[in-house]
Structures are given as structure tokens and as C-alpha cells.
Amino acid sequence: MLVTEAHGKVLLRAAAVATPSSQELRSLDEVRACRIDLPVAVKAQVAAGGRGKAGGIRKASSAAELEEAFGAIMAMRFAGEAPASVLVETWLEIERELYLAVAIDSRVGGFNVLYSPRGGVNIEDGPPPLSYPVGLARNFRAHVFRGLLEPVEPDARVRERVISVARRLLDIALANECTTVEINPLVVAKSGALVAADAKIVLDEAAAFRRAETAAAIATTREKADRGIRLCEEANLMLVWLDGEIGLISGGAGMTMAAMDAIDSAGAQPACFLDVSGNPTPAGFGLAFDLLDRAPKVKGILVSMFGGGLHTDRVAKTLVELLGKRTSVKPVTLRLNGTRSDLATTILRDGGHQNHATLEAAVADIVKRVAEVRR
């Protein structure tokens, strides 16, 4: 999970990576007591990208401007998220902006070190950064990285400093179990020192069982999350809300995405990615239907399960019971295929429901019925 810049910079400083003088502020009283020398950068603290382009970073040269920037930023939303605080930092005198990151790369099978002599907000528009595939952090070699840097970074002093910061970023990634530690921009200050002006750090959620800080960050995010997402996480379902109107209940990440794409091909859009394979029980399906029946944007529900290890006759029984008690009038289309699907079809038919043979037939049915409801 992505942590805020302020949290990320705590991790950077702990590994002796220089950051500007800063203070995290949550209230107007704290803003008035702030002792950072003006001018300052005032930065929204949200765990979402694109903050700078969205106007979440401002310059303040006076106490009045600082107060105004604080109020304006706290009222903004970034990808739906309200900032929990702002970070106020000494305004940096910038000689040059670099890009430096360590990130897990699937093709490397471990860490990749990425460097660009021209960092900043438009990094994605420029040529791809230099890549040093390290793999295990202990395989990092300064001389190998130096050899790669020489044609890209002509300033030997900057080069040596970049090498030493890169090693520290790998130390941070190991010590805190991070999948990404990115500094963009890494500023070359007038003094020649390298200062991390931003920090994008992603913690490995799977390591929460042995990293108290990761577990705490997950708990904080869950408290702030949408009620449905929170309930699903607790029930071992996977929910992502989307913009369409077809409520999709499916099994497995890949098949749920395949069903989303099939809905798109049929001319409609999914309202969610909802994978119940982690808990295909009456409780799991019950929660899924409850959430989709309550969500106003959901106009119809498609249940599409392919039984591998899952016995579809059990799912059919669960669905017949659930649908019998359900009060919502939103149309529901069912498709159970795979293990024991003949039995499932019989159980559904006896319960008054049709089992569609294929994903495509089921998608066509629910798209048609939702279109009829809207008419």
C-alpha cells in the first residue's frame, strides 16, 4: 500500500537520506504555531498519485498565504480522498531535478534500480529511465551501477551521491518490506547535496504479519475506506467499485476481469469487481447481494462462477435460498459452469431460476434486462 509523503519521509530520514526541514500540520492552530522558515511548500498528504498536477502543492511566502493554502488544500479531494494533513517544507533552491527509485520488477525477479538525470512531474513523458536490475538487494554493486550511470550522468559528483542514495533506498526497502521506494524529484541543491523533495513508498501488505508498521497502516486505511470495501475485506471478498451499472459477482481475479471485459464487449459497463472465491458461502454471497442491492448505481446483478475446486451445486443451493428471501427487484442473471454444473442447473430450475450455459449468454441477458429496466 502507498503511504503518505510525510510517512515516507520519516522512513527516508531514518536511513539518513536528506529531506527538507518539514512539519506535518493537521489544524489551523498548528499552522499558526509553525516555525519553518518562509517561503515554504505546502503539500496535501494523500496516498494517491497525481497530487501536484491536481493543485495539491502550493508555495506560501507569508503567514497569511500559509493559512490560506492550508485551508484550500484541506478542502480538496484527490481521487476521492480527503487529505489527512498538509506537509509544510522549506522551499528548495533547485539546481537540477533527478529521478531515483528502487522497485520490484517481475521480469527482474526482484529489485530494479531506476535513474533519470531529468526527474520531475513529467518523468513519464521523457525517455525511459536507466534501469539496473539488481534482484536481491544484497546483489547491489556500486561499481556496476557506476558503469551504467557514466554514459547517462556526466557529473561525477552527482553520480557518486546517487549511488550512495540508491544503496540507502534498498536498505529502506529491505528493512520496511517495501515494493517501491521512489524519489521524484531528487533535488540537486545549490550546495551540491541531494535532497529528497518527495517520497513515494509502497509497503508490501503481505508482510503485515511481521511488520507492525505495515499492519497499522492497513488498519488506518481500512477505517477510512468505503463501508462495502471494509466489510468485504473482513469477509475475505475482494471488492473494487467501478463506474458502470452491472453488479458483477464472480470467482477468481482473472475470471472476474474477464467478465468485466465481456460486459464491456456487450455494450455495458461493470459497476464493480467483486470476487467471492475467497468465501463462496451463504455469508459471502449474502454480503455480496446486500451490498449490490443497496448500491443505487447497480441496476442489475450478474453472478458468474466457474467451478474448478468449487462445487457449483452448493453455490446453486445458496443462491436459491438467498434469492428466495431477497426483497430487491433488481434483475439477477445466473451462470454456473464447471464442477457439478448439471446438478446446479437442476437446483436452479427447481428454484425457478435459469442457469445460463456460457458467460457470454449470461452477459447478454443481464445487459438486455438492465436496458429494459431503464426504459
Added chain:
Amino acid sequence: MSILLDADARILIVGITGKFGTFSVKDLAQSQTQVVAGVAPGRSGQTIAGVPVFSSVAAAMTETHANAALIYVPAVVALDAVLETVEAGCPLIAYPGDGLPVLDAMEMRAAALAHGAYLIGPNSPGLISPGKAKLGFMPSFCYRPGPIGVISRSGSLSYEACFRLSQAGLGQTSVIGIGGDPVRGVNAAEAIALFHDDPETRAIIYLGEIGGSEEYALAEYAGRPDAKPSAALLVGRTAPAGKKMGHAAAMIGSHAESWSAKVTALDRAGVVIARDLDGLASAAATALARAMKPAA
């Protein structure tokens, strides 16, 4: 032929006394697969469905000459179990579990490479060579023997995709689940190389998704003059950027990780693209036809 797993497979199950382990013993027995040993510390001397249980992988290997291992232990102890199995000399290992810390996946991969072993997983249903043997928990009815090599990042998608291929008469040499996590044992490039070297595999089908960079390995391969024909289905065309779609690695973090960037690269390299699951069997048939009638 097939890749990595053949009819002579002698499988040992680490964690055989757990729920998944006991299910798997029975399931593999129904799939013509020989399970010769189980491992559960402190349970040596017991049997599970007729399979002898040993306290360590080394003891099980010595006694039974197992040549492949299926590891069903929780993520918390998975690295230890895989290291034990690698160091006992087992040449082929599947770790299907999910929720594994990525640092542990990196260590597993490095250990397997250092010992010349093949590791499949994490977060994968394993490997099957239809009609020969199965090292995993995928539903056997979805598969039938044939000339297609299948590589998949998603378990659920591979079941239904192979079910559809089999129904269309397009059987498989082997189907390997490379897993939904960002760091894996056998990766896409390595799986492609294995299928390339397998004389019975005539065409390669790749089932991928958004996020990560594995798909570019297929684009690079397909551009080679000696490449076998290939087809690909990538899911997540409609997934928004910045959201994790179930799998740890299924998130669009940059343009290169998007559906359109990957499909464009594959298409340019000559990979037959299935836009949907619906188009998969015909894309696979097209690739196979190219293998049967080489271009002049």
C-alpha cells in the same frame, strides 16, 4: 513430451496432514498422478490415504525417490518449507499459496535458481501435463492432451480458458500457472523457453492481465525468427488505473502496464490477440494453423 512434468512424476506433498494436503492426495490419485510421500514435522510413521508421512523432505526424498514437490503450508512458513525442499535436492517444486511477502518470493526464486530447481508459484494452481500428471489443484476435467502449451498468470482464468480450448478440440501439452504475484519462480520468459524446447508443443497460448511487465517477454519471443506461433488473451481491458484487481500484481501503475500498451506490443510482434475469452479458441486455432502450415 510436455514441460517439466511427465508420467514418471513421483510427487511428495509438504503439509500433507492439512486440509489442502489431504484433499490433494485424493484429487491427484484420480488424475493418474503418483503421490509417493508426505511431509509433516513430528508426524513421521503415519499414513494419509495410504501415503507414508515423513518428518523432513530429505527423509522423504531418500526413502521414496520423489522427484517433484507440492507445498501446502501457510505463507508465514512458506520460505522455510521451500528452502528445505530445494536444499533436499528436489528438482521441481510448486508453491501454490498466496499472500506471500515479496521478499520471501525473491529468496525462493534465488534459491531455486542456485540449485537448478524449477519453482512454480507463488499464488498459482501449479502445473498440469494433461493425461500424464498434475502438480497442483486445478480441476482435471478442464484439460485434455494436445499440442498447445498454456501459460497463465491467473488460476481461475486458466481453468475456464482451458475448458473452452479442450471443448474446441485444442488439447494441451502442459499448462503452467506462473502466478498472480509480482515475483515468481518460473516466469513468463522461462516458461516460454521451456515450451519452445518441447517438440510436442506446436503453439503457445498466453493468458495474461494488466499490471507488471511479463507480457513483454512474449512480445520479445514472438519477434524471433524461430519462434513458435502464439496467441494471447489479456484480461483487465476495462480495469481502472491505480486499483489492485485482486492479484497483487494486477494494477496499472504506468502506461506500460496498461492493457492497450501490452496488446499493442504483442500485436506488433505477431501474436494472435483474443480480445475476449469468447475469441480465445479461434485465436488459438489460428496460431496452431500457422504451426501446421509454415509460411513460405
